[in-house]
Amino acid sequence: MxxxxxxxxxxxxxxxxxxxxxxxxxxxxxxxxxxxxxxxxxxxxxxxxxxxxxxxxxxxxxxxxxxxxxxxxxxxxxxxxxxxxxxxxxxxxxxxxxxxxxxxxxxxxxxxxxxxxxxxxxxxxxxxxxxxxxxxxxxxxxxxxxxxxxxxxxxxxxxxxxxxxxxxxxxxxxxxGEGEMRVSGLSRSKLQYINERIEQPGKPPSVAELAAECGLSTRHFFRQFKTATGQTLTSYVTDRKIGRAKQLLRQPGPAIKVIAWDCGFDSAAAFSAAFRKATGFTPRQFREAMLH
The missing domain is CATH 2.60.120.10 (Jelly Rolls)
Known part of the structure; x- marks a missing residue:
């Protein structure tokens, strides 16, 4: 080699x-x-x-x-x-x-x-x-x-x-920004709104809630969202939550259970399982690697 x-x-x-x-x-x-x-x-x-x-x-x-x-x-x-x-x-x-x-x-x-x-x-x-x-x-x-x-x-x-x-x-x-040109029903402003709703602390909104807020049926919203992002809402939300968790874990401050709630997980155990599946590390291991 x-x-x-x-x-x-x-x-x-x-x-x-x-x-x-x-x-x-x-x-x-x-x-x-x-x-x-x-x-x-x-x-x-x-x-x-x-x-x-x-x-x-x-x-x-x-x-x-x-x-x-x-x-x-x-x-x-x-x-x-x-x-x-x-x-x-x-x-x-x-x-x-x-x-x-x-x-x-x-x-x-x-x-x-x-x-x-x-x-x-x-x-x-x-x-x-x-x-x-x-x-x-x-x-x-x-x-x-x-x-x-x-x-x-x-x-x-x-x-x-x-x-x-x-x-x-x-x-x-x-x-x-090319997604706005080819996706009717989900404008760039609506996608920005969806991201803002997803990133709010606590439990993320459901497909039905977001569809209603965008003025679309659940089925039509699901189809348009997947066309725009290439992902289902569930996988997209998980990806965004893990990304936010990484940013918070790079700080020595908030406890892991607090980060779990802030990122919309029902428990620290559920957060740890999802984070490890996505990154290969537990939240604690990731934080220790970032801070040392």
């Missing part, structure tokens, strides 16, 4: 080590498992002539944040476990001391028309925390094929990568 990453150029410094644990290289895309060791507080500017997509298989250390400079107003934003950096963009990042394992995929073009997607500011900001369960699950499957290759692993990885690229495109196009 070549220890040098083929996904992007990594600086060789005493403060950061990167070990390439495995690789599948295909036409147009290279997929690698990386293990990092960071010594002290970190900061870097990521830029590459090819796009790359990264899933943190273990929590990113510290309180990772980043931004695209003048392209996005409002300064740095928290980085999610799935991160996409389009080719040619300069992502300024900061994170903490510790270790991390990731699957990182570097690829050329959009995968379909040999052109990079023209991302709006909204889509660029969304790329810092790609909240797509489909993208996350596909990357985990690719990581498993790299870590434990089996019969026709490269062929299977290529098929999964096509799915990943499609789901990423859908997510970015919707985040950039």
């Amino acid at each position: 070549n220890p040098v990453s083929q996904v992007y150029d990594l600086p060789v410094t005493p403060a950061m080590e990167c070990t390439v644990k495995g690789r599948i290289a295909l036409p147009g895309v290279v997929m690698e498992l990386h293990h990092y060791r960071f010594r002290g507080q970190q900061g870097a500017i990521f830029s590459s002539p090819r796009s790359f997509l990264d899933l943190a298989l273990s929590p990113r250390p510290g309180q990772p944040c980043g931004g695209y400079g003048g392209m996005i107003e409002g300064g740095a934003n928290a980085l999610g476990d799935v991160l996409f950096v389009p080719a040619g963009s300069e992502l300024h990042t900061k994170w903490g001391e510790g270790e991390q394992t990731s699957i990182c995929c570097g690829f050329d073009g959009s995968g379909f028309d040999n052109d990079e997607p023209d991302l709006s500011c909204d889509a660029l900001q969304a790329s810092l925390d790609v909240r797509s369960p489909a993208v996350r699950d596909a990357l985990r499957r690719i990581a498993s094929e790299i870590a434990q290759p089996g019969f026709c692993s490269e062929i299977l990885a290529q098929a999964i990568w096509v799915q990943t690229a499609i789901e990423l495109q859908r997510y970015l196009r919707f985040s950039g």
